[in-house]
Amino acid sequence: MEMDRRRFLKVIGLSSIAAIGSASLFELIYPKSIGAVAEEISKNGGIQWAIAVDMNLITDEILDRCIEECHKLHNVPNIGNSEEEIKWIWKEEYEHAFPDQKHEYVPEGLKAQLFPLLCNHCTNPPCVRVCPTKATWKREDGIVMMDWHRCIGCRFCMAACPFGARSFNWWDPRKADPKLNPGFPTNMEYPTRTKGVVEKCTFCNELIDKGQIPKCVEVANEMKEGSMIFGDISDSESEIRAVLNERFSLRRKPELGTGPNIFYMI
Amino acid sequence: MYDAGKIFIGLILGIILLLMPFWPTGGKWAAKGPEPELTPKAKEAKVCVESKSFMRMNHMKLLDQWRNKVVRKTDRIYISSSGKVFERSLQNTCMDCHYNKSKFCDKCHNWADVDPYCWQCHISPKENG
Numbered sequence: 001m002e003m004d005r006r007r008f009l010k011v012i013g014l015s016s017i018a019a020i021g022s023a024s025l026f027e028l029i030y031p032k033s034i035g036a037v038a039e040e041i042s043k044n045g046g047i048q049w050a051i052a053v054d055m056n057l058i059t060d061e062i063l064d065r066c067i068e069e070c071h072k073l074h075n076v077p078n079i080g081n082s083e084e085e086i087k088w089i090w091k092e093e094y095e096h097a098f099p100d101q102k103h104e105y106v107p108e109g110l111k112a113q114l115f116p117l118l119c120n121h122c123t124n125p126p127c128v129r130v131c132p133t134k135a136t137w138k139r140e141d142g143i144v145m146m147d148w149h150r151c152i153g154c155r156f157c158m159a160a161c162p163f164g165a166r167s168f169n170w171w172d173p174r175k176a177d178p179k180l181n182p183g184f185p186t187n188m189e190y191p192t193r194t195k196g197v198v199e200k201c202t203f204c205n206e207l208i209d210k211g212q213i214p215k216c217v218e219v220a221n222e223m224k225e226g227s228m229i230f231g232d233i234s235d236s237e238s239e240i241r242a243v244l245n246e247r248f249s250l251r252r253k254p255e256l257g258t259g260p261n262i263f264y265m266i
Numbered sequence: 267m268y269d270a271g272k273i274f275i276g277l278i279l280g281i282i283l284l285l286m287p288f289w290p291t292g293g294k295w296a297a298k299g300p301e302p303e304l305t306p307k308a309k310e311a312k313v314c315v316e317s318k319s320f321m322r323m324n325h326m327k328l329l330d331q332w333r334n335k336v337v338r339k340t341d342r343i344y345i346s347s348s349g350k351v352f353e354r355s356l357q358n359t360c361m362d363c364h365y366n367k368s369k370f371c372d373k374c375h376n377w378a379d380v381d382p383y384c385w386q387c388h389i390s391p392k393e394n395g
Binding site: 137189193 | 340387
């Protein structure tokens with residue numbers, strides 16, 4: 001086909017106008033559809049449960065009770081050594097909880113304090129992204145849930161979690177030292193786990209599904225009213241949003257972009 | 267053909283032998299399966315979450331459905347075909363009536379040589395000491 005310069009320029013010009021036009025036409029017919037996918041991921045059906053811990057009210061004694069009650073409720077065994085330990089909630093010093101925010105002039109009181117650590121139920125959880133079997137996923141209410149039936153024990157999630165919130169069952173938990181675990185399993189209405197399965201805090205999904213609050217929050221508030229506030233962080237009218245609006249709070253490793261949902265008000 | 271009579275008798279006998287397992291005998295010749303024992307509580311309830319025949323055939327499918335509903339869909343309430351409401355829970359609903367695992371679950375499972383791994387995690391009720 002022969003084409004002179006004039007005709008060539010006409011064709012190029014018209015097709016570029018058409019290309020630009022079609023994108024905006026698409027936007028006109030299906031508004032906001034471009035880029036909507038990325039937005040949706042962080043929405044989680046509108047709910048995101050979160051905990052705000054008031055570090056001025058929480059004490060070592062409260063933390064010990066929280067840990068004990070949580071582990072009793074969920075049949076978490078005491079393995080007795082830190083290499084194979086299983087933990088849903090535990091306590092840690094400032095410099096280990098917030099390694100990126102430590103410096104030598106951190107107030108002495110803060111340095112001495114122990115922080116309750118647990119799964120952050122991240123807005124953008126890396127453990128969920130790496131799980132090859134979808135044994136861990138983000139529920140519509142923001143809980144990072146696990147299906148222990150489906151876990152194959154590959155431990156990718158443990159490598160992906162920057163908070164060390166996940167533990168691996170190296171042995172059958174029912175064979176844990178009976179001296180360290182009197183009366184194990186302690187809750188006959190909840191399962192144990194089995195050898196080769198990863199576990200972590202579930203935000204007490206079994207209680208939340210019945211309209212209750214997580215055990216640690218319940219225990220902490222029984223001992224000291226207001227020491228832990230649980231609520232929907234995506235609801236601007238919620239109590240947790242109100243307290244976070246008043247007080248300065250820290251999150252663990254926020255620079256990683258996982259969006260942790262446990263807040264420490266200092 | 268030599269010995270046609272004998273051959274045909276042999277053939278017929280052979281075919282009969284081959285087809286014997288498929289004769290409708292109403293289960294008279296089959297090895298008797300074990301009868302799972304019902305606890306007084308289960309007897310009193312008379313009917314499980316679904317009919318006995320359905321449960322015999324499909325309890326494993328029902329349990330599989332239940333666990334997916336509970337764990338993955340947070341849907342813990344089961345409404346049976348007769349309209350009764352149950353909590354979907356092996357450990358807390360099934361075993362509440364059938365608290366005799368060794369004489370209920372295990373009896374058939376051992377006989378049929380199936381080894382479901384429910385009990386590696388789920389806790390079975392204590393059976394008199």
